[in-house]
Amino acid sequence: MKKYLALILLLLPFLWGCPDTTSHSRGVYMLLDTSGTYKKELKRAEAIINYLLGTLQPGDSMAVARIDSGSFSEKDIVAKMTFDKRPSVANQQKRLFKQKIDDFVQTAKGSAYTDITGGVLQSVEFLNEAGAGQKYILIFSDLKEELVKGQIRNFPIQVDGCNVVALNVTKLRSDNVDPREYYKRVADWRARVEAGGGKWRIVNDLERLENIFEG
Amino acid sequence: MSLTKLLLIWPGSPVLSILIWIVVMVVLLYLARTPAHKAIHSLARVIHNGFRLMARSVMLAEQKLVQRNKEVLLNAGTESVERLIEREFHRVDAVVKRDLSGYPTLHRALSDHATKIDEDYRESSETPPAPPAWVGAVEAVANLPSQGDGTVATILTEIHKTTVSQYKTAMDEHRKSVAERHNLLKKMMPYWRRMAQTLEQVGKTITGLHERARVIDNRMTEYEEIREQTDKAARMLTASSLTQFFISGFVLCIAIGGAVINFNLIALPMSEMVGGGSYIGGFKTANVAALVIILVEVAMGIYLMESLRITRLFPIIGQMDDKMRTRMIWITFSILSVLACVEAALAFMRDQIAADMQALRQSLAAVEATGVAINSWIPTVGQMVMGFVLPFALTFVAIPLESFIQSSRTVLGVITTAILRWLAFFLRLLGNVSHYCGELLVNIYDLFIFPPLWVENLIRDKKHPTEIIVEEEVS
Numbered sequence: 282m283k284k285y286l287a288l289i290l291l292l293l294p295f296l297w298g299c300p301d302t303t304s305h306s307r308g309v310y311m312l313l314d315t316s317g318t319y320k321k322e323l324k325r326a327e328a329i330i331n332y333l334l335g336t337l338q339p340g341d342s343m344a345v346a347r348i349d350s351g352s353f354s355e356k357d358i359v360a361k362m363t364f365d366k367r368p369s370v371a372n373q374q375k376r377l378f379k380q381k382i383d384d385f386v387q388t389a390k391g392s393a394y395t396d397i398t399g400g401v402l403q404s405v406e407f408l409n410e411a412g413a414g415q416k417y418i419l420i421f422s423d424l425k426e427e428l429v430k431g432q433i434r435n436f437p438i439q440v441d442g443c444n445v446v447a448l449n450v451t452k453l454r455s456d457n458v459d460p461r462e463y464y465k466r467v468a469d470w471r472a473r474v475e476a477g478g479g480k481w482r483i484v485n486d487l488e489r490l491e492n493i494f495e496g
Numbered sequence: 497m498s499l500t501k502l503l504l505i506w507p508g509s510p511v512l513s514i515l516i517w518i519v520v521m522v523v524l525l526y527l528a529r530t531p532a533h534k535a536i537h538s539l540a541r542v543i544h545n546g547f548r549l550m551a552r553s554v555m556l557a558e559q560k561l562v563q564r565n566k567e568v569l570l571n572a573g574t575e576s577v578e579r580l581i582e583r584e585f586h587r588v589d590a591v592v593k594r595d596l597s598g599y600p601t602l603h604r605a606l607s608d609h610a611t612k613i614d615e616d617y618r619e620s621s622e623t624p625p626a627p628p629a630w631v632g633a634v635e636a637v638a639n640l641p642s643q644g645d646g647t648v649a650t651i652l653t654e655i656h657k658t659t660v661s662q663y664k665t666a667m668d669e670h671r672k673s674v675a676e677r678h679n680l681l682k683k684m685m686p687y688w689r690r691m692a693q694t695l696e697q698v699g700k701t702i703t704g705l706h707e708r709a710r711v712i713d714n715r716m717t718e719y720e721e722i723r724e725q726t727d728k729a730a731r732m733l734t735a736s737s738l739t740q741f742f743i744s745g746f747v748l749c750i751a752i753g754g755a756v757i758n759f760n761l762i763a764l765p766m767s768e769m770v771g772g773g774s775y776i777g778g779f780k781t782a783n784v785a786a787l788v789i790i791l792v793e794v795a796m797g798i799y800l801m802e803s804l805r806i807t808r809l810f811p812i813i814g815q816m817d818d819k820m821r822t823r824m825i826w827i828t829f830s831i832l833s834v835l836a837c838v839e840a841a842l843a844f845m846r847d848q849i850a851a852d853m854q855a856l857r858q859s860l861a862a863v864e865a866t867g868v869a870i871n872s873w874i875p876t877v878g879q880m881v882m883g884f885v886l887p888f889a890l891t892f893v894a895i896p897l898e899s900f901i902q903s904s905r906t907v908l909g910v911i912t913t914a915i916l917r918w919l920a921f922f923l924r925l926l927g928n929v930s931h932y933c934g935e936l937l938v939n940i941y942d943l944f945i946f947p948p949l950w951v952e953n954l955i956r957d958k959k960h961p962t963e964i965i966v967e968e969e970v971s
Contacts, residue, residue: 305775331860340773366771368764368849372856379860 307494308342308413309333310404313359314422315347316395323386325449325487326421330382332490339364339371342411345382346400348422349392350429353399359385363411395427398434405440416443418479419493423451424466440479445470446493447483525941526948533938540934547927551920558916565909566730570722572902573733577719584712588705595701602694609691616684619677737906744899751893755790758839758886761879762786765845790890793835797891800828807898836887843883847876 311333313326330345337343344361346352360381364371401418408416418440424447428434447470456463467483474481484492506512525532721729766789767782774781802813803824813824942949 303775303778306773331862335857335860338772339767340771364773366773367768368772369768369852371772372852375856376859 304412304414306340306342306411306413307337307415307417308408308411309337309344309417309419310407311343311345311419311421312352312397312400312404313345313347314395314397314420315349315389316392316427319423319451320389320391322421322449322451323389327382327386329419329421329448329487329490331379333493334375334379336494337364337375339366339368342408342413343378344404344407345385346403347385347389347392348395348397348400350394350396351399351432352396353402355403357400357403358407361407393427394429395422395425396429396432396434397422397424397426398438399432401438401440401445405438405443408443417493418443418445419448420445421448423453424470425453438473438477440474440477443474443479445474445479445481447481448485448493449487450483450485522945522947526945529941529945532941536934536937536941540931540937543930544927544934547923547930551923551927554916554920554923558913558920561909561913561916565906565913566725568909569730569733569737569906570725572737572906573722573729574719577715577722581712581715581719584708584715588708588712591701591704591708595697602698606691606694609687609694613684613687613691616680616687619680734906734910737903738910740899741903741907744896744903747896748893748900751890751896754886754889755794757882758790758890759783759786761846761883761886762789762839762842764849765842768845768849789835789839793832793887793890794893796828796832796835797887798894798897800825800832800891801894803828807894809894809898809901832887832891836884839883839887840880841883843879844876847879 311326311330313323315323333343340363342361342363344358346358349357351357360378362374362378364374397420401420404418405416408418426434447467450467452460452463471481482492484490486492503517504510504513505516718729722733763780763783763786766786767780770781770785772780772782776784798807798809799813801807802810803816803821805814805821808814813821816824
């Protein structure tokens with residue numbers, strides 16, 4: 282009897298641990314603004330992607346998509362990958378990912394429009410499908426949407442459990458004339474994200490990229 | 497109507513109302529003085545007795561624990577001394593088997609040497625040369641008066657010559673025989689030396705045995721003291737246990753440090769085997785797997801030590817027959833060796849993964865690898881050696897672990913006894929405090945009603961003045 286009791290006690294942590302289905306993996310979806318002058322900022326975006334590749338662990342997912350006239354589409358995804366559980370294979374995948382990004386940066390063409398909302402909706406779909414425990418949507422943009430005539434994007438977005446991080450939000454020429462425009466733009470996005478159940482954060486200092494995964 | 501208005505007996509004059517209330521309260525308290533005193537005393541007594549009872553129970557528990565600790569300690573001490581005495585007897589047995597088993601041969605050799613020496617000695621004994629029989633005749637002839645007779649003188653001269661030549665011959669023979677005896681005595685020397693060496697060996701063995709006997713005597717005295725359950729023995733064993741506790745605790749800390757290093761060595765490559773992204777109850781599966789491997793190594797080490805009868809944590813292993821035990825030794829040793837090889841391989845893999853990650857980081861940071869890799873095989877080999885050696889090093893954890901477990905029983909007992917003693921003291925203190933608090937409350941009660949008490953005393957003094965005078969005289 283005592284032997285069985287000891288065996289049960291020994292196996293208890295494992296029995297208790299087995300039903301843990303919580304996903305500990307991270308999913309990162311990065312949206313790159315390629316409109317107008319922002320195309321020149323792609324080198325910076327590449328540095329951020331490299332940092333992310335160095336930080337993400339085996340089992341994590343990552344995707345990079347460009348923002349253009351209609352971003353609610355898989356066609357805009359530049360590269361997406363769920364890294365293998367084995368570190369050696371994951372490292373190979375990261376090298377491949379980097380290669381794709383390098384090629385994209387070399388050949389990227391500027392877009393006349395900026396459909397951020399469509400990109401965010403696409404990223405939520407990807408992150409949910411990837412089954413990531415921690416979801417991050419990184420928006421590398423000035424947050425100014427320029428939509429094609431007829432596109433409908435002024436509706437609430439659902440970003441439950443997502444951390445939406447705006448990166449390198451540059452001030453436009455018009456912002457310099459009236460800074461309230463910049464603050465309004467940021468505040469609008471914050472309101473939209475928080476209303477959709479997400480968390481909003483801005484990281485403009487690209488020397489402190491570790492802030493992306495904080496909080 | 498509010499409570500304030502109700503309490504205001506004299507409308508418009510609150511001070512007067514308060515005074516009236518105080519008077520009423522004092523009178524009521526005076527009337528209820530005796531039952532109130534009894535109630536306070538009862539309450540104080542109940543609390544006091546309750547605490548004393550609790551303190552008594554705690555003290556009884558403490559005494560039982562002390563007794564139990566002493567029993568455990570003495571039993572452990574008895575077992576330990578028995579083990580030491582057994583070991584000493586084994587040593588004596590080994591010495592007797594090794595040295596004294598050859599005693600008959602030794603004795604025979606000594607007898608042979610003694611016989612040889614005896615024979616040689618006899619042969620070397622000096623026999624005085626027998627005096628020649630004709631010496632008397634020569635003396636008689638020599639004493640004859642020559643009276644100038646030439647013939648007689650010639651005869652005497654001849655006799656003298658013959659005597660001198662005989663003397664020379666006898667002396668030569670004597671010298672020859674003395675030289676022979678000396679030669680015989682010279683031959684005896686090696687026999688003496690051999691005999692002295694043999695006796696010296698016997699002496700050493702006997703001295704060693706004598707020392708062992710003295711150690712056994714000391715152990716036996718200690719054993720008798722423990723068997724008699726003397727306080728001195730208990731104190732000695734307690735001190736010994738405390739020392740063991742701290743020393744084994746220190747060694748265990750070192751072992752834990754080794755285990756942590758071992759863990760870090762194999763946790764990363766484990767992710768290559770079980771996956772880096774899976775979790776068990778909030779912990780990475782790779783980390784859990786690495787921990788399990790280390791724990792299995794420790795467990796195998798404990799079994800190995802048990803099988804070798806170095807430790808006695810599992811009596812069932814120690815009681816196994818020798819054949820089974822030997823099998824167990826080989827099985828545990830084989831598992832340990834396999835695990836050590838696995839760890840060495842994992843350590844090698846760790847180095848490879850770390851190098852790959854470093855290369856990836858450099859390519860991501862767009863930094864070219866600078867400098868020359870100086871002896872890059874040294875850390876690889878070092879890690880592999882560590883991975884191979886640490887499992888075997890962890891095997892020896894069983895020894896301090898046994899000491900720690902055994903001594904912790906005593907230490908825990910001592911600590912619990914001290915806690916119980918302090919608890920009993922604290923409870924008794926609380927009991928006494930509650931008793932004196934009751935007295936204090938009674939005095940405070942009387943302080944509130946001092947005017948009627950003062951009046952009562954005055955009346956009593958007038959009624960019985962003599963009693964007070966007598967009381968004062970007595971006091």
